[in-house]
Amino acid sequence: MHIAAPEEGSPANPITVTATSGALKSVDVAIPGGGSLQGTFGSGHRAWSSTGQLDFGRSYAVTATAANAAGAVSTTKGSVSTVTPGTLVFPQLTPAAGLSDIGVGQPLRVDFVQSPDDTQAIAPTDRAAIQRKLAVTVNPPQPGAWYWISSNIVDYRPKAYWQPGTTIKLTAGIYGASFGHGAFGKLTRTATYTVHATMIAVADGHAENMKIYDSADLTNPIKTMNISLGSTANGTPTHSGIHVVVTVEKHNPYIMNSCTYGLCPPDPGAYIAKEYNAVRISDDGEFVHTNLNSIGSQGSSNVSHGCVNLNSADGKWFYEHFKPGDVVIVNNSGGPKLPLGDLWGDWSLPWSVWSAGNATG
Numbered sequence: 001m002h003i004a005a006p007e008e009g010s011p012a013n014p015i016t017v018t019a020t021s022g023a024l025k026s027v028d029v030a031i032p033g034g035g036s037l038q039g040t041f042g043s044g045h046r047a048w049s050s051t052g053q054l055d056f057g058r059s060y061a062v063t064a065t066a067a068n069a070a071g072a073v074s075t076t077k078g079s080v081s082t083v084t085p086g087t088l089v090f091p092q093l094t095p096a097a098g099l100s101d102i103g104v105g106q107p108l109r110v111d112f113v114q115s116p117d118d119t120q121a122i123a124p125t126d127r128a129a130i131q132r133k134l135a136v137t138v139n140p141p142q143p144g145a146w147y148w149i150s151s152n153i154v155d156y157r158p159k160a161y162w163q164p165g166t167t168i169k170l171t172a173g174i175y176g177a178s179f180g181h182g183a184f185g186k187l188t189r190t191a192t193y194t195v196h197a198t199m200i201a202v203a204d205g206h207a208e209n210m211k212i213y214d215s216a217d218l219t220n221p222i223k224t225m226n227i228s229l230g231s232t233a234n235g236t237p238t239h240s241g242i243h244v245v246v247t248v249e250k251h252n253p254y255i256m257n258s259c260t261y262g263l264c265p266p267d268p269g270a271y272i273a274k275e276y277n278a279v280r281i282s283d284d285g286e287f288v289h290t291n292l293n294s295i296g297s298q299g300s301s302n303v304s305h306g307c308v309n310l311n312s313a314d315g316k317w318f319y320e321h322f323k324p325g326d327v328v329i330v331n332n333s334g335g336p337k338l339p340l341g342d343l344w345g346d347w348s349l350p351w352s353v354w355s356a357g358n359a360t361g
Helices: 122-129 310-321 351-356
Strands: 003-006 016-018 023-030 039-041 047-050 057-067 073-081 085-096 106-114 132-139 144-149 153-158 167-175 178-180 184-187 189-196 200-204 209-213 223-226 240-242 254-256 270-282 285-289 308-310 327-331
Touching: 023 039, 023 047, 023 085, 073 223, 085 189, 106 167, 122 144, 122 178, 132 144, 132 153, 144 351, 223 310, 254 285, 270 310, 285 310, 308 310
Parallel strands: 085 184, 200 327, 285 308
Antiparallel strands: 003 016, 016 047, 023 057, 039 047, 057 073, 085 106, 106 153, 132 167, 144 153, 167 189, 178 184, 200 209, 209 223, 240 327, 254 270, 270 285
16 A cells, blocks of 8 residues: 655645555544544545645654455555645735625735735746636626736736626635745635626716716716816826725725825925825825815816815715725826726736736636
8 A cells, every 4th residue: 555645745735545456445544633534535445535634744644454356454554744834825815805895896816925014926937836726706707817916916807897796706725835935825715705786987187077887888977076187287197097996995084195105295295184085096095085175176177186086075975885896987187007006907907918917828
């Protein structure tokens, strides 16, 4: 009989026992601290594989018996071990598992970290193996793909916006996965999301208004609001393109400090302001919010520091109706496209480019 340790010593892989002749009669794998590991026999009892959970840094005593064609019984004993990792890697999911209600534009993210302040870089040659540990199950099915945003972050988005009512299950099954250099996945995480009704805002810097739609065809707006976008004259244009309401980033009120994006005193453009009904639409300090100071310009000129400014009534309505994953499209702002690395700049890439960033092809 042959007793084999888990491949790479990973606790995610099974202990196996194979009969070199005849058939296995019994296999017992003792769990340190008491009990036996569960497992199943293959066809004809020629092989056995563990199905129970293995742990890191453990030794398991194996006792196997087999009978040959003549009925003679033999017993083989051995010990196998799992690896003791040098570093443990955690998968951080965005949206987090408890935030199950998302909009049609919400990408999914897995961020590989060793701790909240220490990321786990993954070499390009290793990304396909790690990506195969990730799964997105969509009902009803819709085309989608992964894209590696950085060496430790991979995002998933659909080809087009999610269909309302879609159920999505994200699984990061990295427990026991080798990340190289002694690093292994600490655990598997899952999250399930449901896509709520379509809400899309289209802000136009030429028309100086923002139209709200409850359908992705963008034909019949349910509401139109006067706006003021970022000032191109002052060098603070709003990023153009598709934005997505950032998860749980809604504030009423919110203190906006230009130092958060590098504009600090004594620069004459520096500011600290209390704003209301603030809904974040990028990681670059862009919000849709009420701004009473720009009401005279809303509907006529762009004077903000990059945000989408609204009056009190419209700001309150937007704050109450737009949720994480809902879409805000900015056209004719005079600004560059929202960067890929920004939350969420994923929609800045056309599908042909996005799908090519899928490590498994």
